[in-house]
Amino acid sequence: MTVTDPKTVRADQADLDKAADRPEDAGQWTAKLRTTAVEALPPQKLLPDRQPAYVASWIYVFGVVTVSALLVVIATGLVLAIMGPNWWHVSSTGLFVNSLHLWSVEVFFFAMVVHLWGKFFMAAWRGRRKVTWITGVVSFLVSVGAAFTGYLSQQNFDSQWISTQAKDGINSTGAGAIFNVTNFGQMIMWHITLLPLCVLALVGVHVVMVRLRGVVPPFPAKGEVPGDDPAPATADAEVGA
Amino acid sequence: MSTGDEIRKPRTFKVDRDVVAWHGRYAPYDLAKEFLIALVVVVILVVGLAVLFGSPDDKPVTVRSWSTADAVDFAQTAATELDGTSGTATYGPPYNVNGTAQSIGPISPAKWMGVHHPIDTAQDFVVGPLSTLPDNPQVTAALNSYKSASATQQAAWTAAYEKAVANATFTHGRLVVPRGNYGPVATLIAEETSMARSGALDGALLSSRQFYGTDYTKPLLFIADGQYLANLADNQHLSGDQWGMMNETGSYPGQAWLWLYTLWYQVPPMNSSSNGDLQVFAIMIVLTLLLAILPFIPGLRSIPRWTRLYRLIWRQHYREVEHGGGTAPVPTG
Numbered sequence: 001m002t003v004t005d006p007k008t009v010r011a012d013q014a015d016l017d018k019a020a021d022r023p024e025d026a027g028q029w030t031a032k033l034r035t036t037a038v039e040a041l042p043p044q045k046l047l048p049d050r051q052p053a054y055v056a057s058w059i060y061v062f063g064v065v066t067v068s069a070l071l072v073v074i075a076t077g078l079v080l081a082i083m084g085p086n087w088w089h090v091s092s093t094g095l096f097v098n099s100l101h102l103w104s105v106e107v108f109f110f111a112m113v114v115h116l117w118g119k120f121f122m123a124a125w126r127g128r129r130k131v132t133w134i135t136g137v138v139s140f141l142v143s144v145g146a147a148f149t150g151y152l153s154q155q156n157f158d159s160q161w162i163s164t165q166a167k168d169g170i171n172s173t174g175a176g177a178i179f180n181v182t183n184f185g186q187m188i189m190w191h192i193t194l195l196p197l198c199v200l201a202l203v204g205v206h207v208v209m210v211r212l213r214g215v216v217p218p219f220p221a222k223g224e225v226p227g228d229d230p231a232p233a234t235a236d237a238e239v240g241a
Numbered sequence: 242m243s244t245g246d247e248i249r250k251p252r253t254f255k256v257d258r259d260v261v262a263w264h265g266r267y268a269p270y271d272l273a274k275e276f277l278i279a280l281v282v283v284v285i286l287v288v289g290l291a292v293l294f295g296s297p298d299d300k301p302v303t304v305r306s307w308s309t310a311d312a313v314d315f316a317q318t319a320a321t322e323l324d325g326t327s328g329t330a331t332y333g334p335p336y337n338v339n340g341t342a343q344s345i346g347p348i349s350p351a352k353w354m355g356v357h358h359p360i361d362t363a364q365d366f367v368v369g370p371l372s373t374l375p376d377n378p379q380v381t382a383a384l385n386s387y388k389s390a391s392a393t394q395q396a397a398w399t400a401a402y403e404k405a406v407a408n409a410t411f412t413h414g415r416l417v418v419p420r421g422n423y424g425p426v427a428t429l430i431a432e433e434t435s436m437a438r439s440g441a442l443d444g445a446l447l448s449s450r451q452f453y454g455t456d457y458t459k460p461l462l463f464i465a466d467g468q469y470l471a472n473l474a475d476n477q478h479l480s481g482d483q484w485g486m487m488n489e490t491g492s493y494p495g496q497a498w499l500w501l502y503t504l505w506y507q508v509p510p511m512n513s514s515s516n517g518d519l520q521v522f523a524i525m526i527v528l529t530l531l532l533a534i535l536p537f538i539p540g541l542r543s544i545p546r547w548t549r550l551y552r553l554i555w556r557q558h559y560r561e562v563e564h565g566g567g568t569a570p571v572p573t574g
Binding site: 057154164218224 | 265271351499
């Protein structure tokens with residue numbers, strides 16, 4: 001029986017970790033990619049266990065609540081997708097899962113809107129955080145589209161009325177030529193594949209940007225404003241960073 | 242050529258764009274625990290709301306249920322589909338070229354995109370479905386008579402019928418229209434009504450293209466051309482002047498996040514303009530763009546600082562900094 005010395009295993013792992021430092025691997029794309037990624041977002045930054053002391057308000061909770069609600073939306077949506085679009089109309093269990101889906105969407109939007117306005121009043125785009133703000137706004141817009149196509153895919157009176165009313169607005173923009181809100185098949189495909197993928201991707205980028213740039217510091221208090229002190233000529237300088 | 246020793250141009254600190262780097266205290270913050278607690282709370286909240294309120298699922302209107310509940314409204318609508326005066330028949334792009342696409346000045350995206358879902362209401366909603374009825378010599382004769390008549394003659398028949406059908410009744414399973422010279426139109430609409438009440442028209446409208454159909458455009462537009470669907474929606478506070486589609490049946494919150502979009506439909510000139518939809522969309526596109534690029538817009542990006550609500554969010558921080566706390570950040574240039 002061969003016994004592997006744990007110390008040897010750890011040493012081998014350490015060698016692997018340092019692979020990018022080897023001169024012969026200097027040009028390796030994989031090593032470069034890993035080094036760049038780890039340098040930009042080291043584990044301590046990706047999952048920090050400490051935050052600046054100013055991160056002490058209930059408003060900060062709503063970002064996490066939004067992500068939590070999104071997970072419940074996805075989970076309940078997956079059950080509805082697995083069982084098929086007719087299931088919840090004929091099964092009491094299905095109707096309950098649809099109710100969970102509906103209310104998780106309501107909680108998701110409530111939390112997202114509170115999060116958005118909270119970040120607005122913090123001017124959370126300051127200090128090289130513009131992309132974070134923009135991905136947040138676009139996430140909200142795509143989520144509106146995802147919810148809208150969900151309402152169109154219900155196969156009940158609501159979806160009939162909403163689609164026949166919404167068609168006028170969509171058609172007036174010319175988008176109706178491609179995006180036909182009265183076409184159930186097209187709407188359900190957008191609702192269960194394209195738009196959820198977009199929302200998840202955008203939220204993912206948004207969260208990574210938050211971790212990359214950190215939580216925006218407060219506006220300077222009296223006496224803190226550097227005035228005309230020169231700052232590094234990088235975009236949206238973080239003075240003193 | 243750029244060198245590492247190049248002198249970089251200093252930039253003025255702008256309070257709505259830049260930040261003072263934090264050199265103050267860091268406190269333990271358990272993100273994983275916060276996330277798990279948030280998830281549990283959300284699940285409990287969602288389950289509670291689902292148990293308490295459920296979700297609406299009002300049955301859809303079918304052509305059969307519509308023509309059974311209000312045969313006269315169905316017959317009136319079918320007549321307008323046949324003579325090309327219904328909402329869909331005169332819509333314009335993307336369904337046909339019989340109507341004017343909405344525009345703002347020279348901008349008319351619907352016109353530019355053109356017809357993508359072609360619908361000829363006379364053929365697709367009346368003549369076509371009736372042609373599928375087997376072994377019905379009366380309908381075949383009426384269809385042949387109608388199709389072989391001149392356009393002027395067809396218009397005279399349908400105009401007379403459309404006027405008369407407003408006073409029609411439905412008794413003993415038959416549509417009763419005051420006597421008049423309607424040519425074959427009376428037979429066509431009466432048979433179409435019977436076909437609708439049997440449920441055959443639902444299938445004929447849907448399966449005109451293929452067996453596995455998922456495109457309900459035709460039956461939906463046909464149903465929406467009538468008054469029946471609108472009356473049901475009005476009773477459910479779903480009409481445009483009742484903040485329309487952001488609501489849903491029952492007392493559910495619906496798409497409350499569409500409040501701003503729906504708001505514009507309540508105010509002039511959008512609430513009465515024939516180009517109201519495009520005007521509302523134009524406003525929303527501009528507002529959405531402004532929200533997205535707000536960090537770049539001087540003035541707008543200063544609103545948070547002017548409102549001073551941030552002092553409420555960071556009140557503990559400012560208390561410490563401004564009243565001698567020991568954890569103030571150290572601004573460094």
